[in-house]
Amino acid sequence: MASTNTRRFFQKLRLEDGFLDADPATRLEREDFRTAAALVQGIAVINDQAEREVALIQEYNRRLTQDEEQRQFLLQVVSRHRAEFPDSRKKTMAAGVAAHQEQEH
Known part of the structure; x- marks a missing residue:
């Protein structure tokens, strides 16, 4: 049916x-x-949502900085942040902040 x-x-x-x-x-x-x-x-499948997201990210990157060196630095910072905080839960963030504070003292 x-x-x-x-x-x-x-x-x-x-x-x-x-x-x-x-x-x-x-x-x-x-x-x-x-x-x-x-x-x-024969129909080509297009993911409009993914295309819009890529365009949004590209536009954001373009507006953020025109300096490629600064852009690469920012991407490295984001990459390190994602490694330290694999999710955006409050518990994960609090544990990361506490670990940083312990390292400073």
Whole structure:
């Protein structure tokens, strides 16, 4: 049984969806299935969210500094910080701060 969203997907592509009601063992024999499969396999999947995130990071980096040396230094600081604080939980941060304070004394 195909979901409403599955049927809507094929309708938006103007593809016959009768094969969705057919026995899966016989779908390969159906022309409507082969046509839909060929078209769907040719669709390039784009992750819009990931592309927006990359663009945002690139824009942030561009605005942060134009100096490549400063940018590399900042990336090293962030890398070290992530190594010391692998997550952003309050407990992890407090333990890291306490460890730094002990090292200073």
